[in-house]
Amino acid sequence: MEFFQRAKAVRLKSRHDKYLVAEDDEHHVTQDRNGSSPNARWFVEPVPVSVAGEAAHFLRLRSRYGGYLTASNEPFLLGMTGRKVFQTIPDRFDSSIEWEPIGEGFQVKLKTRYGNYLRANGGLPPWRNSVTHDVPSRTTTQDWVLWDVEIVEVAPASSPSPATKPSMVDSRPTRSSSGPNLESSESFSAPPHKVEGRAIYYVVADDDGNVEGGFEGHSLTFNGTSLEELTHKLQEETELSNIIICSRNPLNNKLYPLRLQLPPNNATMHVVVVLESSKVAKSFQ
Structure with missing residues (x-):
């Protein structure tokens, strides 16, 4: 967890020297070499221990569009073990958007509640640049679950009162009939999105x-x-x-x-x- 302790926003770089990015459709997640893109920036939200109910430290990663990095149950390809990863805005927080950072040297693995790891895939299409969650079974893909963490924005130091309990409802974007209302989250500072092209x-x-x-x-x-x-x-x-x-x-x-x-x-x-x-x-x- 020390990789994220003071981080308000991070970039995650894969073994293939590509960054985890949120696609412009505000749903898919992929890898791209352009780390300077705002789509490569992920806002870090620690999961309160009172919500997690255990000593392990989990976090949520939120894209510039307000969608959380989500481990889905949808297979990436039929017959394969890898499952798709999306950016979603859930109606209620659940374990699919919670990741446990596990340090390994100067890099980190991001583990789901169910034992899978965020994996950056390589090789030929459709695998190339895709992102799944899986447990690598081959030696050649073991390091595909390792990520470099680049802190791009440091969280301000705070000393919350012990009597104040964190609220998982107040910390997430809220929905309205016209779409997600992102103004309720202090850490979301990206300007309104306008798709060009x-x-x-x-x-x-x-x-x-x-x-x-x-x-x-x-x-x-x-x-x-x-x-x-x-x-x-x-x-x-x-x-x-x-x-x-x-x-x-x-x-x-x-x-x-x-x-x-x-x-x-x-x-x-x-x-x-x-x-x-x-x-x-x-x-x-």
């Missing part, structure tokens, strides 16, 4: 152009209409080179490459990334 949901196809699952979980915000710039951005996101951005014909379900500029409006787009060397890319010629 369009949401691009993407998947990477295999050699034959097949895609497993849907577009959920892989997205970015893109400004402009340049196909060349989007290609460069997706090469950075996927860590692939020589790619072709495609769309899928809704009539015959076949892929076709995008050749022109993107639509001038900011409508959400769903694209498929294929390698230029793939079989499906050769069929475009």
Whole structure:
């Protein structure tokens, strides 16, 4: 817990030199190299001992959008042990948003109430840049649950009265009919969020152009209409080179490459990334 004792806000850097970030959709969580983004900042809220009911120290991590880092029961992939991690604003606090920091050298593990650890995944899509909670079973992934803690804002020193009991209701954002009211939390200092650009949901196809699952979980915000710039951005996101951005014909379900500029409006787009060397890319010629 000493990693977070004086922290009001932190950044968490994974084994892959990427930061835990809250995506702009205010729901998903991923990894990104841009640690200077406000999306990489997480506000620290200690769980009061009177609420936890035990000696262990737990904490909650809140994104700039007011959503708490949440260990869900939803499998990341069918047949795999890893489960998805989201940012959520629960109606009531529960154990799914509580994490126990466990120091290991100069790094920390974040453990759920049920024994899983916050894990930064690597490898090929859909694993790349994803975040799950799991117990690593392979030696090669043991350090994927280790995080560097970078304190970006120090909490002011306070001496609460012993007679004052912490309230878990008053410490969290409240909901209203028009959305979450974040003004009730003192530590939330981010300005109102305004999304600029369009949401691009993407998947990477295999050699034959097949895609497993849907577009959920892989997205970015893109400004402009340049196909060349989007290609460069997706090469950075996927860590692939020589790619072709495609769309899928809704009539015959076949892929076709995008050749022109993107639509001038900011409508959400769903694209498929294929390698230029793939079989499906050769069929475009």
